[in-house]
Amino acid sequence: MVRTREIDRQAYSIYKQKAEQAYLAMNLALENNLWAPAGREAVFACINICDALLAKHKRLRNISKDHMDVVKIVSTVLPMRDSKNQANKLRRVISMKNLVDYENKVFTQKQANEIYFTADRFYKWGMSHL
Numbered sequence: 001m002v003r004t005r006e007i008d009r010q011a012y013s014i015y016k017q018k019a020e021q022a023y024l025a026m027n028l029a030l031e032n033n034l035w036a037p038a039g040r041e042a043v044f045a046c047i048n049i050c051d052a053l054l055a056k057h058k059r060l061r062n063i064s065k066d067h068m069d070v071v072k073i074v075s076t077v078l079p080m081r082d083s084k085n086q087a088n089k090l091r092r093v094i095s096m097k098n099l100v101d102y103e104n105k106v107f108t109q110k111q112a113n114e115i116y117f118t119a120d121r122f123y124k125w126g127m128s129h130l
Helices: 009-031 035-058 069-076 083-095 097-101 109-128
Strands: 004-006 060-062
Touching: 009 035, 009 109, 035 060, 035 069, 035 083, 035 097, 035 109, 060 069, 069 083, 083 097, 083 109
Parallel strands: none
Antiparallel strands: 004 060
């Protein structure tokens, strides 16, 4: 069971703003060949869009420490018909978080482009439901 707590529906605007800023930062990082920061911001843009969607549609906030738990929430809790398909995009983005932040490996331009395209689709889907 994924841990959530109830929040005010209007809190979605705060998470939406954070998602917009992370999305912009992701694009700026890509434009400046900053691959790891681009990947990190892609993850944050997606997580914040999830928080905005959950707040607006279900008055919930994910409080789990495991970022993958938000994938479960998107696929099972959100009311949109294509939520399960979108959860797969989210899973691909979040699965790269360890590589971006914690592994002793370089995050490459190819990986940055890959996470960007997936995050971009998920972000735009989320924004269309806010």
